């Protein structure tokens with residue numbers, strides 16, 4: 001016996017446990033049983049589309065009727081022959097909407113062949129009564145399936161066929177499962193039909209609770225005629241507020257024909273969260289895919305939420321997200337380009353609207369500008385940065401300072417900005433998200449501008465040295481100060497700078513900070529580590545306390561003869577300068593500050609209480 005004979009002889013078909021499968025769908029694929037209505041609507045719409053292809057004059061109205069214990073949905077669509085019923089309804093995973101060559105067919109919503117099963121999440125029985133439009137002599141057929149996985153097929157006798165399905169088309173009837181009846185409440189059914197199917201191309205009505213409502217609202221707002229651009233804009237904004245629940249700052253139309261996308265992007269009225277990712281309302285051929293669909297816009301466009309209808313993108317099997325493929329990547333790019341064009345258009349024509357937008361969403365634009373120098377250039381007159389001249393644009397700043405100095409952190413900026421400005425240096429705070437990167441890219445878009453990283457050394461270099469004789473006069477004071485601050489790894493130097501009201505500056509280069517971090521770790525670690533870290537000890541510059549020779553306070557302190565008081569005064573200056581840097585204090589700095597102020601208070605108190613006695617003597 002040959003191998004293949006053996007295989008052929010033992011070949012068996014899979015058995016499917018329907019309960020297990022329905023459980024899988026309802027708990028792991030679909031987010032809620034509410035999708036049952038979407039699947040029914042989708043099948044009805046596809047059936048109508050298929051019939052229109054063979055009979056363009058065929059009716060198209062789809063009717064949902066809430067019944068005593070469930071509902072029915074009637075469509076005048078293509079219907080099924082008995083052979084179709086066996087082929088498509090009774091075989092899970094088989095669909096008439098795919099063909100072998102193309103896969104999912106463009107004109108239909110369905111493709112997977114599992115949609116009908118979703119109905120078992122709310123129904124214990126599904127009955128399909130159908131008559132094919134392809135064959136006028138075809139009898140009506142009834143397919144009736146229960147959630148335990150059994151079904152019956154019956155050809156309808158002519159009289160029953162006439163009563164049930166007079167014309168070609170299909171009626172699907174669901175019998176509610178115990179415990180799932182709430183999914184068939186008339187108001188809920190109408191809400192679901194509206195939510196999923198408002199943009200469907202054929203009229204859908206829901207009858208129940210004594211009334212009939214139309215749940216479709218097509219054509220979509222962006223495909224309707226308007227008398228003016230202002231009227232169109234107002235209609236789009238009102239629609240956005242209704243479906244997204246917020247009044248948008250602005251609206252950008254997304255008519256990207258090549259990508260098969262129609263719709264609008266709504267600009268959030270508040271700053272968006274870059275990490276949260278966009279959540280968009282996406283319709284596929286008029287059927288809602290979801291209202292929190294991600295991946296539709298590039299990451300930088302976190303300031304917009306879209307409502308779109310598309311016929312090019314593919315759904316995931318749950319039909320609740322977009323399948324990530326090349327088409328989606330291309331659509332994302334096209335929509336990003338559209339938003340970018342809108343931004344540059346605003347810059348050229350409506351700077352007022354652009355300013356309003358940027359006051360909320362500058363971060364998104366900065367993020368985009370990092371990778372798009374053309375846009376960066378266009379936005380230069382609008383994007384603001386924190387600088388030693390306040391919040392200004394880089395274009396404005398560079399006019400005053402063709403050498404742009406930039407700090408790499410917010411705290412460095414705080415440390416040096418005031419002093420640098422007083423010495424005539426222009427500094428930009430490069431510590432905020434994206435700002436440093438953009439400043440670094442500035443020479444590329446503003447010819448003649450150079451950018452320099454600014455750190456403590458550059459500031460020290462810009463401060464005036466003090467005349468040697470004057471420095472000598474303060475030698476005793478400086479020696480005492482150096483001795484006091486040496487244990488804190490801080491050098492003391494004397495310079496003259498403005499403003500004179502600043503007595504001392506604490507300057508700390510990045511190298512000094514990392515050296516200090518190394519030393520602290522070495523002190524805390526075990527022997528082996530301490531040794532390794534010790535070997536790394538560098539001769540990096542230490543932090544510096546720069547005393548200001550122009551400060552009257554410093555000059556007065558230099559005349560103190562009492563050594564203890566002098567040390568306390570130096571420690572207080574050091575502490576004050578450290579506080580000005582806004583940097584977290586080390587424990588040893590905090591205790592030094594406390595000690596210095598305690599002692600100063602002690603001195604002050606003693607001098608007040610001593611005074612009268614002294615006078616009395």
Ligand SMILES: Nc1ncnc2c1ncn2[C@@H]1O[C@H](COP(=O)(O)OP(=O)(O)OP(=O)(O)O)[C@@H](O)[C@H]1O
Nearest residue numbers: 043047079088095096110111112113114115116170
């Ligand atoms: N109202 C209907 N009229 C005509 N044929 C229908 C109708 N409902 C279902 N069918 C047939 O049953 C098949 C299976 O339907 P089902 O909803 O399970 O899957 P699908 O629509 O093909 O794909 P998907 O899983 O993506 O929804 C369909 O391909 C179609 O041939």
